[in-house]
Amino acid sequence: TLLRVAIMGLGSYGTRVAEAMVDSKKAKLVGVISGTPSKITAWQAKYNIPEKNCYNYENFDAIKDNPDIDAVYIITPNALHHPQTLRVAAAGKHVICEKPMALNAKEGREMVEACKNAGVKLLVGYRMHFEANTLEVIRMREAGAFGEIKFFQGLSGFKIGDPTQWRLNKELAGGGAMMDIGIYSVNGARYMVGEEPEWVTAQETKTDPVKFKEGVDETIMFQFGFPSGVVASCLSTYSMSNLDRFFLNGTEGYAEMQPSTGYGPIKGKTHKGPLDKPHITHQTVQMDRMAEIILEGDTAQVPVDGEEGLKDLIIIDTIYKAVKTGKKEKIKLV
Ligand code: NAD
Secondary structure: EEEEEEEOOOOOHHHHHHHHOOOOEEEHHHHHHOOOOHHHHHHHHOOOOHHHEEEEOOOOHHHHHHOOOOEEOOOOOHHHHHHHHHHHOOOOOEEOOOOOOOOOOOHHHHHHHHHHHHHOOEEEEHHHHHHHHHHHHHHHHOOOOOOEEEEEEEEEEOOOOOOOOOOOHHHOOOOHHHHHHHHHHHHHHHHHEEEEOOOEEEEOOOOOOOOOOOOOOOOEEEEEEOOOEEEEEEEEEEEOOOEEEEEEEEEOOEEEEEOOOOOOOOOOOOEEEEOOOOOOOHHHHHHHHHHHHHHHOOOOOOOOHHHHHHHHHHHHHHHHHHHHHOOOEEEOOO
């Protein structure tokens, strides 16, 4: 059986996911939710989507009466994830939601709760958890190849263009670079180190307050401390191209990845040699595995559910707090 998916939000990433899903053996695009009729028509033709599986943002609650859709993949601007997840859950459909799962931990908690109460799964589009070289580094770390882990560095950024886009609008984005790209270093620090951070310090710099308005962060540096004594040093920015690097070091060796979270291929090496697992389109593998998780209940320790998305939001809330206070802030993950 296939996971029958409707995509909500036919923008640039929605388009990428749809194209990747064509090659998925377990998930199939069968429906769309969009506010733009011309896009719906184009997608219907391209993906052979029947009229009865097409919805807009006003009427998509009716998806509850559609037995031919199992899950909705929400790929809209960040601020919409929370209200849309609540509506999809109320319609009794599984939710796959893009990162960041919501604007803050309060919203994230409500989403986890709503999906639990509705008896539907909530997964977050953390595609790196399915990427072969990333998984190889995690496997090596678990096997002790790096000895005791001591340090992680995560650098995540790109140079953002058009100043009018939603990513630079606090209401729709919930913040700036941290919400959009810094989150890769937040989530990455957790899976590369294999522990949850217990404190954070953070500093913000802003070189262009016209483009990056109040509440929209341009660059934030942040540092984590982990229970075992591991420390991490990370940077999130909207002002540097090609900033996409993870570095993990232990008492016996290291792993470095650059690019580490881009669409791939992911490249890098460890003290033992190159990371050379073949590249497969991330979103194709992600959809295959998410279909298994949803349909077969196979969670196999893949940390991409709502609770994981919520942990990142709690950490990001605490990073923003640490920027304000200038103090070392405790991260309370429960
Ligand atoms: P986008 O601007 O290209 O697409 C957003 C879509 O939402 C557009 O089609 C737009 O018409 C629609 N939309 C619906 N209601 C809207 C409203 N009120 N205001 C503005 N647009 C509205 O953005 P995108 O790059 O596709 O990003 C969408 C989501 O996907 C974001 O949450 C982003 O963080 C996430 N994303 C994830 C990855 C990844 O690798 N996992 C990559 C890119 C984007």
